[in-house]
Amino acid sequence: xxxxxxxxxxxxxxxxxxxxxxxxxxxxxxxxxxxxxxxxxxxxxxxxxxxxxxxxxxxxxxxxxxxxxxxxxxxxxxxxxxxxxxxxxxxxxxxxxxxxxxxxxxxxxxxxxxxxxxxxxxxxxxxxxxxxxxxxxxxxxxxxxxxxxxxxxxxxxxxxxxxxxxxxxxxxxxxxxxxxxxxxxxxxxxxxxxxxxxxxxxxxxxxxxxxxxxxxxxxxxxxxxxxxxxxxxxxxxxxxxxxxxxxxxxxxxxxxxxxxxxxxxxxxxxxxxxxxxxxxxxxxxxxxxxxxxxxxxxxxxxxxxxxxxxxxxxx
Numbered sequence: 001x002x003x004x005x006x007x008x009x010x011x012x013x014x015x016x017x018x019x020x021x022x023x024x025x026x027x028x029x030x031x032x033x034x035x036x037x038x039x040x041x042x043x044x045x046x047x048x049x050x051x052x053x054x055x056x057x058x059x060x061x062x063x064x065x066x067x068x069x070x071x072x073x074x075x076x077x078x079x080x081x082x083x084x085x086x087x088x089x090x091x092x093x094x095x096x097x098x099x100x101x102x103x104x105x106x107x108x109x110x111x112x113x114x115x116x117x118x119x120x121x122x123x124x125x126x127x128x129x130x131x132x133x134x135x136x137x138x139x140x141x142x143x144x145x146x147x148x149x150x151x152x153x154x155x156x157x158x159x160x161x162x163x164x165x166x167x168x169x170x171x172x173x174x175x176x177x178x179x180x181x182x183x184x185x186x187x188x189x190x191x192x193x194x195x196x197x198x199x200x201x202x203x204x205x206x207x208x209x210x211x212x213x214x215x216x217x218x219x220x221x222x223x224x225x226x227x228x229x230x231x232x233x234x235x236x237x238x239x240x241x242x243x244x245x246x247x248x249x250x251x252x253x254x255x256x257x258x259x260x261x262x263x264x265x266x267x268x269x270x271x272x273x274x275x276x277x278x279x280x281x282x283x284x285x286x287x288x289x290x291x292x293x294x295x296x297x298x299x300x301x302x303x304x305x306x307x308x309x310x311x312x313x314x315x
Contacts, residue, residue: 005307007118011110012303014211018218032219035212036109043209044108045180046202048131051124052184053194062129064255069130069265070137072247077103080239088232092149097280097287098232100142101294102239106274107134108177109217110302113210114271115264118310123264130268132181135276142280150284221299224278224292233293237273240298241305245270249312263313270309272298 022029077099084090084098105111107130115123187194194202248269252262277291298305 008114008303008307008310011114011117011214011306012299014214015110015218015221015299018215019221020218021215022219022222027219029219029222032216035216036220039209039213039216040108041176043205043212044112045176047112047124047206047209048128048177048180049184049187050202050206051121051128052181053187053192055125055128055184055188062132064257065126065129065261065265066133068251068255068257068262069134069248069269071251072244072269073103073138075247076239076244079243080236083235083239084232087235090232091153093146093153093284093286094232094290096142096145096149097277097290098236099145100138100280101233101273101277101291102236103244104138104142104274104277105134105240105244105269106217106271107131107268109213109274110271111268113214114306115267116210118267119260119264122260123267126261126264127268128181128184130265131177135175135177138276139280142276143283146280146284217299220275221296224296229290229293233290233297236290236294237297237301240273240294241270241301245305245309249309266309266313267306270306272302 018032021027022032080098080102081095085092085095088094090098107127112124112127115127186192193199245266249262249266252265257265273291273295275295278288278295281287281291
């Protein structure tokens with residue numbers, strides 16, 4: 001157990017360091033935003049590019065991985081929606097946001113360094129396969145459900161699903177993560193190798209992705225905090241840290257995923273809520289406090305929950 005704690009604890013200590021840097025006034029939060037841009041647009045795309053280009057898939061199919069993960073997402077999202085609308089009496093928009101907050105894992109800024117540290121580079125292969133579809137699936141579903149909830153409550157014209165998917169697809173084409181994954185896939189399919197000097201540069205930049213992502217996330221935490229909705233935020237946080245990984249673990253065993261892939265998926269699902277929940281709340285102007293509180297609570301308790309799941313997995 002102590003070995004697991006020493007693997008997991010540094011992840012959250014680096015987040016704490018980022019938070020303290022801003023809290024102590026050593027750097028402004030805007031610097032954290034710039035670091036996040038570097039991570040998202042340069043470091044992580046190069047890491048994904050290298051991982052896919054050099055991966056040995058052993059003929060594994062991604063479909064079982066996607067089924068295992070997103071079936072867990074569906075169960076958790078539905079449970080959070082029901083809890084928000086039936087138990088807490090909130091409207092459908094808050095129900096959708098509760099689902100997003102409970103099921104949207106921070107795969108890039110926490111999941112990636114966590115899996116790399118606990119499972120190793122072999123865990124980055126299933127993570128890369130998940131990242132390839134995670135953002136578009138979650139954003140498309142979240143936006144469609146939120147727009148329908150808005151239409152139900154406020155009326156007005158509702159965008160067609162085809163138009164919405166087209167808009168998301170256009171954004172994804174320019175997404176650096178998608179570009180990195182696609183470039184790595186081309187290298188892999190053509191069995192190409194990077195020249196030595198290029199590979200060294202890519203390795204060095206990719207190597208800082210995890211630490212810089214964690215520190216930049218900590219620097220951004222000051223914009224969230226806990227502001228009301230403590231009861232419902234406690235439920236969404238519990239669903240995120242406990243229910244989602246439990247569902248993913250069960251589904252992974254049902255579809256027969258390999259142990260390494262199961263460990264990677266469960267650990268990814270056990271990390272705190274991603275900032276995309278806040279972005280969706282901002283986009284529709286509702287549920288800011290719920291999204292912010294869930295992000296803060298899950299990040300504060302993340303070290304405990306991730307250590308618990310790592311212990312169960314024997315990671």
